[in-house]
Amino acid sequence: MNRKSYKGYVYLAPVLAIMLVFTAYPLVRAIFMSFCEDYSIINGSYKGINLENYADLFKDKDFRKAITNTITYVIFVVPLSVVISLLIANLLNSHIRFQGLFQTLYFLPYVTSVIAIGVVWRWILHSQYGLLNSILNFFGFESIGWLTDRNYSMASLIIFAVWKSLAFDIMIFLAALQGISPDLYSAARVDATPRWRVFFRITVPAMRPIIAYAFVMGIINSFKVYNEVFSLFNGSAGPSGYNSAITIVFYIYDKFYNNYKYGIAAAGSVVLFLLIMFFTAIQRLPGRIRARKEAAQK
Amino acid sequence: MKSRKPTAIIAEIVKYVILIAGALFTLLPFVWMVLSSLKSGSEIVAIPPTIIPTHFMFSNYAEAWAAAPFPRYFLNTVFVATVTTVGVLLTSILAAFAFARLDFPGKKIVFSLFMATLMIPGEMLLITNFVTVTKLKWVDTYKAMIVPWLANVFYTYLLSQFFSSVPEALYLAAKVDKCSDLKFLFKIMVPMNKNAITTVAILSFIGSWNSFLWPLLVTNSTNMRVLSHGLVRFQSEAGAQYQLIMAASCILVVPIVIIYLFLRKYILEGMAYTGVKG
Amino acid sequence: MKMKKIMALTMATVMGASLLTACGGSGGTTSTTASTTAAAETTAAATTAAGDAAAETTAAAAESTAEPVTITFWHAMSNAQEVSLTELTDKFNAENGKGITVELVNQGGYSDLQTKLMASAAADTLPDMAQAYNNYFTDYVDKIVPLDDFVKNDFDNWEDIVEGYRIENSEYGFITGVPFNKSTYPFFYNKTMFDRAGITEPPTTWEDLEKDGAILLEKEGVPMLGYDSMCDMLEIFLRQNGADYVDETGALFNTPEGLEAIEFILNLYSKGYARLIGEDAYFSNLMSSEMIGGYVGSCAGVTYIVTDNEGHEFELGVAPIAQGKKNAAYNAGTNLVMFTKDEAKQKAAWEYMKFLTSAESQVKWSIDTGYVPVRTSAYESQEYQDFMAGDTPGAITARAAYGQAPYGYVPSNYFPGANEIRNVVSDTLTVCISEGRTAQETLDELVTAINDVVQ
Known part of the structure; x- marks a missing residue:
């Protein structure tokens, strides 16, 4: 490592300058707004600075539901999407016929x-x-009201969202x-190591930074889920009348x-x-703990 | 792939089955979009929906194309998407390099703050940013559509992850050779990561190509509007002409697919290298 | 408005309706649609930084009123509506004789327009004038130019404007705008199906709704009724039963009449005479596939009912909605409001407003688009009467709309929370219907939900 110097900031300057104006400033303003009672976006007026908004927020059962829904969503969608994408990407990258065609096909949904x-x-x-119920019926299962039964709203949303994030991952x-x-x-080829072991011993470790990226971004983006809900339930947050699939950003958008x-x-x-x-x-x-262990071993 | 054990053959079959099933499944909406664009105005509202149009209405495309000044929208979109993509690549590469390779005071804090900005929904920032753009007197200019998007945390972070997988030894060797950081970045780091950079370019281009609300907010004249605004022409409060929306959507997608097919060669170069041996 | 907003918003998502053929008898073919839209583009293209320019030139333009003046008008009209608006505006620009040029700026759908107006209010760059619902500007009503003086001194006959619209535009205590594109919600029904089931006349009373609903369900196996907007359905049934709805103090229907109306509504659904939209996007689509006998929805949506789908060919009927003890029908649509602080521009915008609400313009506008005229004299004009005598879908819809025009009701939207009430009422009512709650439970839940918003 070279010595610490301020040179890093030269490289960061363009990004930081733009973000200061178009991200940091509105963000600080939003945080300020959250403490203003009856804030008006039109003229910036407010009644007083207090925690009234937060109190209102936690009194609202829709918001509490939005939090549990969003967390459920994140817990299911992120790991599922990463694992499936990893599998498919790996297949796409192996020796297959029509590789270019397959890659293009998987890109098109994007x-x-x-x-x-x-x-x-x-x-x-x-x-x-x-289509899904037809398949279920074919195998002798009962039809499910995916979009009409509020108990299935989150399941439908998760299926849809996993599908939607595949192309990117x-x-x-x-x-x-x-x-x-x-x-x-x-080296592995010479040893005739089984393919699955190559995958876990070589491929996954080599891709660790990108898998970490997919997880972090997956979590952040999933927490901000809005469009998926909107397009699946035709503008509302679940079967009409029920907010069974409401998410935090859906709630925020509606309030704003x-x-x-x-x-x-x-x-x-x-x-x-x-x-x-x-x-x-x-x-x-887990990454931190591992890093610490590795450091300790050295 | 010559004489293989039966298990290997089964594995091979399973592989193709997964790939084909997955491809069909992911492709369904795309196929649906194309088929819907060829349906008649009455067929498209039928319940239950038909899958293959009974009559192929190719005239939908002509009708959609004529309904808005698409050539102008097209030029605007291409310009905005290209400039944004080139610009964001440049700023992201520089910033990613700083995060991945340089050590500077306050790096951890800057990085944390940087990531933290992702955690607030963009919907909250929209109105404030519009006011800012208005104060800068940028309304109805390309600047307004481009500049706010020239910094992107997603891409910077992604590239820094790729840059950090490049062995440290290479960087140290370059240092020994008195290679400046900037030269190292563009002569070694960038070419080594061209798959990742091409991917970011495609992502950025598509993002810019499809953006709707921000360009609508910051423009007023038709001369400045972009392709996605053309789609709104086919809907009203009481309903919409979905076959035309779908036709216009297909028109919108074609340039991106062409760009992808063109850039795919670059993404695939690494593969060709390993591929021949099989 | 929730339904409307969602409709406009969900261009991004919805499975929808049909090719907008010659709308409401406009006779506009595809090619004219295209070319006139292109003309609209050229007009709008001349605009540069409308908001900014408006603010900057305020001082300069105020000095000379005789100079040519250009005003910008933000709207959310598309398809046949935009074509007609462009034609009207071109005519105004060519013939006003006062050097006024109106620049049309299409701001997408209603929700896009609403967001853009909000953002522009925050940036203080509102356009000279715009289309708006009253609930758009509850937060910036101080930026609206009061039109009282203009109406008093320079309007041919304010009483000629349909009363409901006059009330709506005075809700804030002063005249906030003039009505422009107004729709009403008549009853669309499958006449062929009704005839087959032996229902000769569409339902005109609450008793008819039950009687005909039972017949249709028995003979055809489909519900007879659907309502595009749940909260408006509730309001109209309440008013028809002599109950009040809401105001800024909260719910007003916790009365025997209110309970009776709610009981009647719940009964329609529990017996299967009416159905909720559920997972299907639009009642017009269900109509087109003969999965419902009829529905109550915007008259501007008639073009989305397809009557010639293979296997589902039928004759469309349109009638005024059934009435109760009192008469009430639901109206919707935006008004024209003015924001410019510049006196010369205000005068110019007023000239344009007068032009758009003139009987002559309203007749053309209504015939072209399927909206209803905002003036009695426009209704009574020979041209409109001739149009209504026809047998196009637009004409029969116009007849039905005309039939219920005298008791058209415009819902109150002026107080803070009005928009939220619309949403909670629709949601609560839908839930109560699907869960099979009793009338008293439903009433209590509705009242609580509304009063929670108002507090």
């Missing part, structure tokens, strides 16, 4: 219009004519797989843009912020 995606998923999950994993030096594999409760929306954002901080910190723990 550019498909969101309208088409919402429409087709509502058709797949439709209780009467849906596959893409970055592929890029990482392509970057692994072939020399790493040659539909109910003009800017302070409460801002307070919701701060709570979300703290939650994400907490979860990303937990996520990093």
Whole structure:
């Protein structure tokens, strides 16, 4: 390592300058807003500085539900998506015929219009004519009201969301797989090591930074889930009337843009912020512990 | 792949089955989009929906194309997406290098703050940013559509993860050779990570290409509008012409697919290297 | 408004409706649609930084009123509506004789317009004028230009404007705007199906709703009723039964009449005469596939009902909605509001507002788009009467709309929380219906939900 110098800041300067104006400033303002009672976005007026917004927030059963829903969502969607994507990316990167064709096919969902995606998923999950229920019936199972039964709202949302995040994860994993030096594999080939062991002994460790990235980003993005809910339930947060699939950002958006409760929306954002901080910190723990152990062993 | 054990053959079959099933499943909405774009206005609302159109209405495409000044929108979108992508790549590469390779005072704090900005939903920042852009007198300019997107934490973090997987020894060797940091970055680091950089370029381009609300907020004149705004033409409060929305969506996707096919060669180069041996 | 907003918003998501053919008898073919839209682009293209320019030139323009003046108008009209608005505006620009040029700026759908107005209010760069619902500006009503003086001194006949709209535009205590694109919610029904079941006349009373609903369910196996907007359905049934709805103090229907109306509604659903939209996007789609006998929805949506799908060909009927002890029907649609602080621009914007609400413009606008005229004289004009006498879907819808125009009711939207109430009422009512709650439970839940918002 070279000595500490301020040179790093020269490299960071462009990014920091833009973020100061377009991210840090509005963020600080949002945090400030969260402590203002009856804040008006129009003229910046407020009644007083207190914790009224936070009190309102936790009194609201919709917000509490939004928190539990969002956490459930994160716990299911992130690991599922990473594991499936890793598997598919690995297959795509192995010696297969029509490799280019397959890679393109897996990329296409990423550019498909969101309208088409919402429409087709509502058709797949439709209780009467849906593809998924047809398959279930074929195997002798009963139809499920994926979009009508509020007990299944989160399940439907999770299935949809895993599907939706696959294309992105596959893409970055592929890029990482392509970057692994072939020399790493040659040794294994000589030893005739079983493929699954090559995968866990060589591929996964070499991709550790990218897998970590997928996890961190997965957690952050999943905590901010909004569009998935909106497009699956046709604009509401679950079967009409029920907020059974409400998420934190859905709640924030509704408070801000539909109910003009800017302070409460801002307070919701701060709570979300703290939650994400907490979860990303937990996520990093195993890495930290391992690093510490390794350091101790040396 | 010549004479193999039966288990290996089964494994091979399973592999293709998974890949084909997965591809069909992920591709379904895309196929749906294309088929819907060819349905008639009455067929598209049928319940239960038909899958293959009974009559292929290719005229939907002509109709969609004529409904808005798409050539102008197209130019705007290409310009904004290209400049944004090039710009964000540059700033992200520089910042990623700083985080991955340089040591500077306060690095940990800066990095934490940097990541923390991701944790607040963009919807909360929208109005404040609009006010800022207005105060800068950037409304209705390309600047307003481009500059706020020139810094991206996602891409910076992704690239720094890739950069940090490059062996430290290479950097030290370069140092010994009196290679400056900047030269090292662009002569060694960037070429070594071109898969990752190409991927970021595609992600950024698609993101910019599809953005809707921000460009709508900061522009007023039709001359400045982008392709995604053309889609709104086909809907009203009481309903929408979905076959035209789908047709326009297909038109929107074509350039991206072409760019992808073009760039895929670069992503795949590494593979060709290992691929021939099999 | 929730339904509307969602409809506009969900361009991103929804499975929807049909090709907008010659809307409401406009006779506009595809090619004219395209070319006129292109014309709209050119007009709008001349705009540069509308908001900024407005703010900057305030001082300069105030000095000389005779100079040519340009005003910007933000709207959310698309398809046939945008074509007609562009034609009207081109005509105004060519013929006003006062050097006024109106620049149309399309700001996407209603929800996009609403967000953009909110952002512009915060940045103090509101356009000279815009389309708006009253609940858009509960937070910045001080930025609205009061139109009282203009109406008093420079309007041909304010009494000619349909009363409901006059009340709506005075809710804030002063005149906030003039009505422009107004719709009403008539009863759309499958006439072929009704005839087959032996129902010769569409239901006109609450008793008919039950009687015909039972017949249709028995003979055709489908529900007869659907309501595009749950909260508006509730409000109209309450008013038809002589109950009040809400105001800034909270719910007003905790009365015997209120309970009776709610009981009636719940009964329609529990017996299967009415159904919720559920996972299907629009009642118009269910109509097109003959999965429902009829529904109550916006008259501007008639073009989305498809009557010639293979296997589902039927004749469309449109009628005023059934009435109770009192008469009430639901109205929707935006008004034109003014923001410019510049006196010359205010005058220019007022000229344009007068033009758009003139009987002549309203007749053309209504025939082109399926909206209803905002003036009695427009209704009574020979041209509109001739149009209504026709048998196009637009004409029969217009007849039904005309039939219920006298008791059209515009819901109150001016107090803070009005928007939120719409959402909680729709949600609560939907839940109570699906869970099979009793009338008293439903009433209590609705009242609690509303009063929680108002506090």
